[in-house]
Amino acid sequence: MGYVPDIEALRLLRAVLESGSISAAARERGVTQQSASARLRAMERALGLELLLRSPHGVTATPAGEVFVAWADDLLHAADRLETGIGQLRGETGRELSVAASQTVASHLLPRWLVTLRSAQVAAGLLPTEVRLLTANSADTCARVRGGEASLGFIESPEALTDLSSRVVARDELVVVVATDHPWVVRDAVPLAEIAATGLVARELGSGTRRSWELVVEERLGHAPAAPAVVLANTAAIRSTVASGLAPAVLSSRVVADDLRLGRLARVPVDTPPITRPITAIWRGAARDLSPVARDLLEAAHVA
Structure with missing residues (x-):
């Protein structure tokens, strides 16, 4: 099997190309410039590719580097979704929101929405929402929202619900x-x-x-x-x-x-x-009854 760089090396490479500077990327990733430079050189040697053009004016990608980073982005986005999802499953505290979601939504849609939500909140200088995720089928998700165990739910069933507010998000x-x-x-x-x-x-x-x-x-x-x-x-x-x-x-x-x-x-x-x-968000009460963090997540689901 060929060499595949580890996630942290790929994140470092992405940070270098986003900032145009190895020193700036090293600060962002919490490592020394010497360590970052050595790690990037080691990755290039292992791949047998020159990924970066280094000059006194900054760092840019080589043609091979541009292709490589484009391919790596899919893996990095998946890793971001995985890390976010793990945090939600642990029920970590903070600006808390309890969310119930059917299996398809929880596995294939919600992680991307949570990454979008977190990115928007960090960019706005807000404390990121910590979501407690409850995975269930659509019927159980409805029951958890009705019973107050979850503030927001996401279901796949197309049947109309007369006792809950809803919004199609996908x-x-x-x-x-x-x-x-x-x-x-x-x-x-x-x-x-x-x-x-x-x-x-x-x-x-x-x-x-x-x-x-x-x-x-x-x-x-x-x-x-x-x-x-x-x-x-x-x-x-x-x-x-x-x-x-x-x-x-x-x-x-x-x-x-x-x-x-x-x-x-x-x-x-x-x-x-x-x-x-439809993939439908559900909650108790009217739209005005949604908490700010629940509205943030609904917005993230539309944007993602």
């Missing part, structure tokens, strides 16, 4: 996925009715993904889909079970993006318009 697409050797893979398109008549690998009752699929079938075909072939508690178990060939599943395109890209699962074309659903 859209999500559901896709049909199968094992790579499934017979549906070689077909140009599979009728929605055939998929609806098939027992799928599904989440438990109360899951936003499961309920969204049920509503689509009811609206477009006029009847409920077949009962699931198996019910599992999380999307990781569903993806593994689908890959084993037991049955297809309907999942968020965000959840299966890596599986499709790496060839672990195959997406099935369906002879129906795209199946989309």
Whole structure:
């Protein structure tokens, strides 16, 4: 396996290119200029690439360095999301906000929103909000908001809620996925009715993904889909079970993006318009009842 620099080395490189100075980047990262210079040189030697052009007037990226940093940005953003998410799961205190979120939102959307929120607050000179994250399915998220355990919730179910205020903050697409050797893979398109008549690998009752699929079938075909072939508690178990060939599943395109890209699962074309659903923020009371930090997070969800 080739050499991959560690996260701190990549953050140092990014800081150098943002500031145009190794000494300024070293101060930002809390290391000495000598240590920063040595670390950057060691990374270039290990990669076999010259990443930086050093001159008395500052530091700029070489052509190879520009490409390398662009690639590294994806990894750094993922690391930022991971660190932020870990802090929220630990329930660290500060300007506190309790948030309940369904699995898809908690895993694939909320970390990015939290990074956006934190960046905006730091830029404004504000103490960053510390979020206590409660992960649940959509039905349980609603219950936690109703009961006051969470000030704000994010759900995937498209059903209207009459007792809670809500705001759509994103859209999500559901896709049909199968094992790579499934017979549906070689077909140009599979009728929605055939998929609806098939027992799928599904989440438990109360899951936003499961309920969204049920509503689509009811609206477009006029009847409920077949009962699931198996019910599992999380999307990781569903993806593994689908890959084993037991049955297809309907999942968020965000959840299966890596599986499709790496060839672990195959997406099935369906002879129906795209199946989309809203990602909705929910809270008790009216908009004026939202706390300032809850409003900040809603704004971050729209900006991200």
